[in-house]
Amino acid sequence: MFFGELFIMAEIKILIADDDALVREAVFKILTMFGYTVVTCATGEEALAALSGDFALIILDINMPGLDGFETLKLINARDYGIPVIFLTGAGSMEYAVKAINLGAYDFIPKPIEDLDIFNIKVKRAIEKRRYVLQEKAYKENLENEVRSKTRELAEKNRLLEEYNDDLEVSTLNTMLTLQTALEEKDMYTAGHTNRVTFYAMSIGQAFRLGEGETTVLERACKVHDLGKLVIDVNYIRKPGPLSDEEWLLMKKHPEIGANIIKHLAFMQREIFLVRHHHERMDGRGYPDGLGGDELDLLTRIITVADSYDAMTSMRSYKQNMKEPEAIAELRRCARSQFDPEVVQVFAEVLERRIKTGAG
Numbered sequence: 001m002f003f004g005e006l007f008i009m010a011e012i013k014i015l016i017a018d019d020d021a022l023v024r025e026a027v028f029k030i031l032t033m034f035g036y037t038v039v040t041c042a043t044g045e046e047a048l049a050a051l052s053g054d055f056a057l058i059i060l061d062i063n064m065p066g067l068d069g070f071e072t073l074k075l076i077n078a079r080d081y082g083i084p085v086i087f088l089t090g091a092g093s094m095e096y097a098v099k100a101i102n103l104g105a106y107d108f109i110p111k112p113i114e115d116l117d118i119f120n121i122k123v124k125r126a127i128e129k130r131r132y133v134l135q136e137k138a139y140k141e142n143l144e145n146e147v148r149s150k151t152r153e154l155a156e157k158n159r160l161l162e163e164y165n166d167d168l169e170v171s172t173l174n175t176m177l178t179l180q181t182a183l184e185e186k187d188m189y190t191a192g193h194t195n196r197v198t199f200y201a202m203s204i205g206q207a208f209r210l211g212e213g214e215t216t217v218l219e220r221a222c223k224v225h226d227l228g229k230l231v232i233d234v235n236y237i238r239k240p241g242p243l244s245d246e247e248w249l250l251m252k253k254h255p256e257i258g259a260n261i262i263k264h265l266a267f268m269q270r271e272i273f274l275v276r277h278h279h280e281r282m283d284g285r286g287y288p289d290g291l292g293g294d295e296l297d298l299l300t301r302i303i304t305v306a307d308s309y310d311a312m313t314s315m316r317s318y319k320q321n322m323k324e325p326e327a328i329a330e331l332r333r334c335a336r337s338q339f340d341p342e343v344v345q346v347f348a349e350v351l352e353r354r355i356k357t358g359a360g
């Protein structure tokens with residue numbers, strides 16, 4: 001035996017419980033001679049008190065005062081250390097040996113111990129089993145830790161990706177808004193239109209108690225609703241006096257163009273409908289598709305009212321703007337034919353409250 005092996009052997013702890021002092025002594029001597037560290041106990045209770053996960057093997061006598069070997073085994077099993085237990089059985093007590101194995105004992109050794117080689121082999125095999133159990137436990141723990149850490153890593157990456165995605169959506173929207181604002185700012189008549197439409201639509205949405213998702217769609221759609229005007233000759237927009245038929249025809253293309261611009265943005269799929277249809281009417285006489293009634297959802301009906309109200313109340317190159325009460329009356333006059341009457345009613349109430357409190 002090399003010194004190193006001896007050192008490792010001395011680290012292996014074995015717990016023995018036997019009420020017979022002679023047997024206890026004999027087993028102690030044999031195992032110490034084999035190089036193990038041995039802790040001896042005279043009863044099951046003592047063994048349970050000395051028990052810890054440090055032991056590689058437990059050797060139990062069956063007949064002991066107080067807790068017998070079987071009862072002691074049950075209590076050892078309840079501690080769940082996974083330490084193999086070898087029973088010491090008197091000669092001819094095969095029945096006991098079977099019972100011990102059924103209770104979860106690893107092996108049994110007949111008393112008195114006569115064949116040291118067999119005893120040594122049985123002890124070594126049990127210790128091997130313990131080593132295997134510990135290795136498996138460590139492997140399982142490592143695996144669990146690794147899975148936990150990978151899951152955490154993945155969750156963090158996911159979070160960053162979502163954050164990045166949100167940032168990207170916001171940046172894209174801001175870029176489009178900047179372009180649209182730049183376009184509006186070129187023309188004193190339309191300056192601030194998009195921001196005002198967004199503000200009005202948000203006030204209506206709030207009064208309708210829209211959910212977070214619906215509010216986001218409405219807000220985004222408002223911010224880009226006139227984006228299509230970017231590709232229309234700006235001179236038309238700034239032109240003094242009414243547009244010619246031909247110019248109107250071109251101008252009326254802006255909802256389609258705007259919808260086309262955003263259709264490749266995966267996060268703005270719902271907004272496409274609102275942008276395309278923000279000049280439709282309830283009676284189906286709007287453009288570009290002549291949709292009406294139930295074909296127009298609530299968000300589109302809201303944006304239509306908000307957009308038209310701003311058009312009425314802001315100075316246009318070809319006509320004088322209306323005062324608020326006049327524009328509210330105009331919205332009411334066109335409810336049902338052009339606008340959803342419920343949206344008009346809700347918006348009128350919002351505006352009238354603002355006028356009363358002087359916020360308008």
Ligand SMILES: [Fe+2]
Pocket residue numbers: 225226254278279307
């Ligand atoms: Fe428009």
